[in-house]
Amino acid sequence: MNYKNNTIKWSGIFFLFFLIFSSLNTNASGSETHESKKFEPGKFIIDHVIDSYGWHITTFKGHSISIPLPVILWDNGKLVTFSSSKFHHGNSAYKGYALGFTKETNGNIVKLKENVTGHFEKDPEMIAESSFYDISITKNVCSLFISISLLLGIFFSIAKSYKKRPISAPKGLQTLMEIVIVFIRDEVVIPSIGTAKYAKYLPYILTLFFFILINNLMGLIPIFPGGANVTGNIAVTGILALITLLITSFSGSKSYWKHIFNTPGVPWWLKLPIPIMPIVEAMGIFTKPFVLMVRLFANITAGHIIVIGFISLIFIFGEMSMGVGYALSPLSLIFYLFMGLLELIVAFIQAYLFTLLSSLYIGMAVEDHEAHEGHATHESDDTHPVLEPSVKNN
């Protein structure tokens, strides 16, 4: 009972903070809109959803407060590093580098034709054609590192407790994580991969689940160290999907490849002379991780957009009239709170889905189809019964 009460208390405190921070956020953004030009909700939302070179926290009395992050550029075998604060939010150049100002280069670092530092002419003609690699520690990269350190901290401490007290009841954080770990093992990995081969893939699936989950949850915290849209970034979800694709392909059994290039139970004229089925199946290898990538990216980004959209409503109406803005803010906050709760669920569902589908794909790859050889109909991946609830969730 005590435990339960504690949980309720903590979640209560958490949501209180949620509210306070969200109102802080609105105040900050509010001053921004009044100080500067007209409020552009579209730009406001996209700026919050995409990556940036600095970690903007708030704008206080016209001064933007943000954490400057290091810019690292690999330019023709030369490493250039400097603080992103040198850009002064796009108004200044540094050593010939500046934040993009044209439509194509918007927000990205561009190299200027002249090695200027400080104020520069925002002339598209000035942009040099030369390419360089941009490996800056952006907001998302920074958030990524924070999440990774958190994960390492959590799981190393848990591993230590397991080592210290073997064969005894779990305690604290260990209890919480053990439930999830056992759930992933017993409900996700073992049913999809099978008891014989699951142990090899369990570490990857567990890492994947907790990585996605913690980044989803960090994204819901409106202020530093959260608020970055890591799992709503296509590069991040793309890499995760790519790793799943590589694991699936490299652990594919003989029958898995046979299923792709010479699908049993399919009429011969679908394979010869035009290999329709092999092409479709080969495309399936790539569409599966592609769908994984897009699903996670779209769900998390959409959630962020809606949440910020509700906050933007206050300023859209506030611009019309101060009174309407204030009058509408409680309603907007209620919507925001509702969306926040929904996003909390989505954070878990999407982490679960990504892991479930990843382990299903791996399971399909490692499975021996010998038993199904005689089947008249080919079992398409999309008609897999386990997949059906996932489709509903989207």
Place this chain on the structure above:
Amino acid sequence: MELITPDFGLIFWMLIGFGILFFLLAKFAWPIITKAIAERENYIQEQLDAAAKVKDEMKNLQSEHQLLLAVAKEERDKILADARKIVEKMNEDAKALRDKEHEARMAETKVIIHNEKMKAITDIKNEIAQLSIDIAEKILRDELTSKERQEQIVHKWVDELNLN
């Protein structure tokens, strides 16, 4: 920075970051955690199995106990019944013996009584004979006190002799 074009920098750091995370967790955290969980699960299962086994054994033991108790009871009853029978038999035997002895004694007694009776009767007879002789003597003496009488008797006897 665009919404749907992946940035090279993020891809780069994501690969490195996730790689390091996976390597460290897969090397130092997951094996320990999953092994510990599996070990504990096994341990709990073993304990449960052992408990169930002990329970079964207890049950068996109890039923064995009861069986033993029942057998013992039966045996006791049997022993008791046997003992009773033996006692009865012994009683009967004793009675029979007693009766026999009694009878024998009675027979003996009867013989003795009979003998004593016969003896007594003989004694009485002898006594009576003696008494009769004595009486006859007395009578005779009385009878033969007077002379006439003596003569009378002698005469008589002589007469009788004569007759013979």
